[in-house]
Amino acid sequence: MKRRGTFAATAVGAIAALVISACSSSSSSSGSTPTSTAGAVAFNAGLTSVVNPSSGKGGTLTYDDSSTPDSFDPGNTYYAWVLNFDRLFVMPMFTYKSCTGTCGEQLVPDLAADMGTTSDNGLTWTFHIQPNIKFEDGTVVTSQDVKYAIERTYDRTVAANGPTYYQALLADPKYPGPYKDRSKNLMGLTSVQTPDATTIVFHLQAPFPDLPYVLAFPSSAPVPPAKDTGSNYQLHPVSTGPYMFQSYQLNKQLTLVPNPQWNAATDPNSKQAASKIIVNLNVSQPDIDNRLLAGDVQIDAAGAGVSAAAQARILSNPALKANADNPVDGFARFAYLNTKVAPMNNIHCRMAVEYAVNKVNTQTAYGGPYAGGAIATTVMPPNIVGYKSFDLYNVKSQPTGDITAAKQQLTLCGQPNGFSTNLAYRSDRPKETASATAIQASLAQVGIKLTLKGFPAGSYYTNFAGAPAYVHSHNIGMAMGGWGADWPDGFGFLDSLTAGNTISSTGNSNIAELNDPVVNDLFTKSSTLTGAARTAVWAQIDEQVMKDAAIVPLTYEKTLLYRPTSLTNAYIQAYYGMYNYATAGAKS
């Protein structure tokens, strides 16, 4: 998932405090309706309770976004905030429960009527959809509409932005997409079958217990084939959710109005809590912050937090601070250590880097404890299911770096006086630039000379840090980056980062190029396990990756979000790490 339209990021959000507090609110978050305790207005109240709860339909709810969405086509998006927002106008097969605390990471059926069943040793999944869901034009949704929505994601000349799990998981990866499908009735995607109007069957290449999580992406939301306009579908997706498009001016403004065909009883995790929703695009961040503080808008759509200036203003004013929340957004910042580029292909050289990095300085570079995040010691952030706290490189006791241990590792690496390598980073990202500079300074203390190599963010993964051939030929031993899970379990977070089979020639996410048989075997093992046994594997993988010293975890990212008093049903949904857009409303 991508945060704020830039790079892969998650939208899973919770913190240790949130986990603890969620226990106390768990009783209120059980059940089929989005229930949570109503909370008083206070700093971080939105992490554990619903602030300004409202059951009625309020006034106009206004969002501002400092950029534009990657697409409002549900089959063509990967931005975290759009995944959150899309639930207002489409119903994917699954969604995350609308409730506070860790309850908000719980996967529940949305369009689906059940959690699905597996057969054929996990190679076949069967789901049923609710029978009476209607599109905005009154047509009843069928399983064929879901199948067609999935087919659309195969044509990346039209839908380039979204995740590619179907191509990777389903049994016919060569399917060209419906626009090039010449089979009768567009039935070319044989791995998805629709035996009747409410049943859909998926055939996988290999067992994959997390398939329901994949179906929580809006790309599983039904699309009527006759209404598909391809690359123009983003201008008016056919709604199944509580709202529908009234108007959309590209790069300017989106207006949603209530969908008369929507039935609250069939969609308990969403609400029609506003009479109209307006999304202003391309609003400058200082302007967004001012409008939020003035109450002119209710939500900063990107959910990436206020600017540094507004942050200072909010934190220094108790009245404003009482209307702010500071969630972990599930995103983690890293320095990847390439296991194939000399001398970083020597584990002791990598360990020297692990010990030497001053994580207090990198935390400051990313914005400090409120906007930067907490200092990290593991690859997985604490909110991921399967997270286990450990600290292999003395970060907790020596967060500014363990110079002695680093020098010992350099000796073992055969480079007692240090070595030289290059560090790639995105030069158009000030925080990342500052963090790279901080790492350069801290490694210089043990004689490791880093040359900073800045690249544009737009092609960072495709042509530079994510292109192994370029990395090798330009001796890039380290690269900055960030990551977040596509779903809140260890597989969703770790697979793309650390599994050997994910190394690709371009757009590579396994930037360390880690191909450790121990890690790979653990991933293979995980596909045959379920429940607690499966969850336990994630911590084992995390620990093995840290033993391999393939990644230097820098921060578990946090954001400072502001909720104006005019925002109703305001609370952080843990999976997204931002306010729950599916239930938010505005006072009349």
Next chain:
Amino acid sequence: MIFFIIRRLVLTVFLLILVSIITFAIFFLVPRLAGQTAYQLAAQYVGRSPTPSEIKAVEIKLGLNDPLYLQYGRYLKGIVFGIHYNNGPDVSYCPFPCFGYSFRNQQPVWPQLVSAAPVTLSLAIGASVLWLIGGVSIGVLSALRRGSIFDRFSMGVALAGVSLPVFFTGLIALELFSYKWPIFPNVHFVPITTNPLLWARNLVLPWVTLAFLYAALYARLTRAGMLETMGEDYIRTARAKGLPERQVVVKHGLRAALTPIITIFGLDLGLLLGGAILTETTFSLPGLGQFTILAIQNQDLPEILGVVMIASFFIVIANMIVDILYAVVDPRVRF
């Protein structure tokens, strides 16, 4: 005069073609010379974890694998005759003057430019009226009252106006007049066709902010020009012949001093019509300037190309109008 205009229009067309060739070369040829392949370029527009065949498909769809002269020819043909593009289920026609379609949002560029242009036009025209009237008036008065308190004060303010960047004065203006004293609250663009009053109310701050910068410049230029002109022999002659001072100043002094102002005004207005990037960004106005920033951030080459062409067009046309006005203001130009 007619032949003059026709000649300039023909030259304008050639100039725009030249601009398009240079711009196209900058965005498509230079990266190739630097070693970037069409495959690498296409990889930027396929999202995460693409397979080689998916990148190849995008490369073919965007025509990046064709020789550059073919790509340019297709681009030019699209502008003149329109072009068909594949949107998935069917093929859409993008009519003249289609500037290609975006690599990112897969929408034709021209409608997006047309949608952004009224915002920039509203901003530029309104601000230019303000700065022209304000700047020239202050310049004239300062010149006529040289050394007075008014002169010193207005030139001091002008110096501040020239020195302070728009993103600073804009933010201050917003903070003071939109949030602290909400005389102009919640500034956002409203089309003039929707509500002329709201259109004007929401543009007052951007107009004043932008005009403050330019008015300062124009005041100083006008003052300098007037001081020089008012010292000319023909002004003394006019006065000696008993012409009223007002007529001497306006008809003989200002008219001559205006010539360089018109030249600069044409260039400034042309540039602004191509997008007032800082002002539009500061006030979140969805005009061509903001469109440019977004296109650059997204590395959306057809959109960048489109906005460069539009900006060039405005600058060339503004220059042509300046030349015509020049001939009107100063009859010597016609001979």
